[in-house]
Amino acid sequence: MVHIDKEKCIGCGLCAGDCLGKAISLESGKAEIIKGCFMCGHCVAICPSEAVSFVGENYDMADVEPVGKGFGIDADTMLHAIKTRRSIRHFKKQGVDKAELEKILEAGRFSPTASNAQNVRYIVFSEETEKLRELSMAELRSYEQDEESFRKVFPPPYSRDRMDFSDDNFLFKGAPVIILTVSPHTVNATIAAADMELQAVSQGLGMLYVGFFVRMAAISRNIREFLGLAEDDQVVNCLCFGWPDVKYQRTVPRKKLNAIWR
Ligand SMILES: Cc1cc2nc3c(=O)[nH]c(=O)nc-3n(C[C@H](O)[C@H](O)[C@H](O)COP(=O)(O)O)c2cc1C
Structure with a gap:
């Protein structure tokens, strides 16, 4: 279940805005869960003040990592x-x-x-x-x-x-x-x-x-x-x-791209 720590919530509305199921609303300047959702975790990921967390035995908040340098691969x-x-x-x-x-x-x-x-x-x-x-x-x-x-x-x-x-x-x-x-x-x-x-x-x-x-x-x-x-x-x-017991020297040929652009 999604938990919002009202003390930490700064009322920015980012979680509500990113919630696919519109399960979060801002009530008196604080985020509030108003219905069930499919627990995608975007509210946890987007919150700038770490006010949102998952509680329940299937989830471990220690899994959650800061995004830091982003995707990290150019x-x-x-x-x-x-x-x-x-x-x-x-x-x-x-x-x-x-x-x-x-x-x-x-x-x-x-x-x-x-x-x-x-x-x-x-x-x-x-x-x-x-x-x-x-x-x-x-x-x-x-x-x-x-x-x-x-x-x-x-x-x-x-x-x-x-x-x-x-x-x-x-x-x-x-x-x-x-x-x-x-x-x-x-x-x-x-x-x-x-x-x-x-x-x-x-x-x-x-x-x-x-x-x-x-x-x-x-x-x-x-x-x-x-x-x-x-x-x-x-x-x-x-x-x-x-562990591979083979080393390839180059990439392979592939068929030409089959895409239509409209
Ligand atoms: C769904 C799937 C099933 C595959 N099954 C086999 C398989 O049973 N035996 C095998 O030697 N290679 C299998 N392959 C590997 C393909 O032959 C290989 O991806 C293809 O020839 C392209 O080579 P690459 O993966 O090195 O680019 C499979 C690949 C996919 C995606």
Whole structure:
């Protein structure tokens, strides 16, 4: 719940003006909550006198950081980072410390969600990665000679010819860490995943999206049971992380921009 400290409130009205749901009004020169809201936190972020806070067990005001120098990354550096990010398919055997993973998960947690639902959860494999790999490869291999099962999971244009069923690392490329995003909202989960990737790259780590696994996790009983998923849980992204064992010298060519300007 949003709390306004009347002692600290200077009545500037910035919180009321920025409140999407018009849940704050100025009453006798002080901000007042007049209805429920979706707790986007803009009122906390905009207040010049630190009068607004969230109270409740799900929130920790210690999370809130001063904006200070702003975004902190200049435009050219940002674009260069986006262009030089690569899908990594060669990882060192070395594991990834929990502190590194916590920073990556923090990037996901702070990503935007529609209606501020914050409805993305994460399953992190760092100790049981091998179990997940074995189970997933067994599942994939069970489709090798079974066109009907294969097609249920991988409709055209997927083709069995393009999958290497013999390679133990075909799916996860030997990555030491796999993080799954689980959410009813594919856009929310995917924005989180994209932010997590950029965060990982900034830490020197590499990431790979594994769409093949996401398809299997939608259908395979064995995988869903292993993950402890409820009937309507949806694995939206499968993200492999690790220290890259490959170095790219330049960016890749891309198709020309497809945009109309009006
Ligand atoms: C949603 C999604 C699913 C993907 N699934 C796989 C996958 O299962 N296996 C794989 O090797 N690469 C996968 N990729 C990586 C793409 O092949 C890669 O992003 C693309 O070739 C462009 O290369 P780049 O990421 O280095 O720019 C996936 C990428 C996305 C965005």
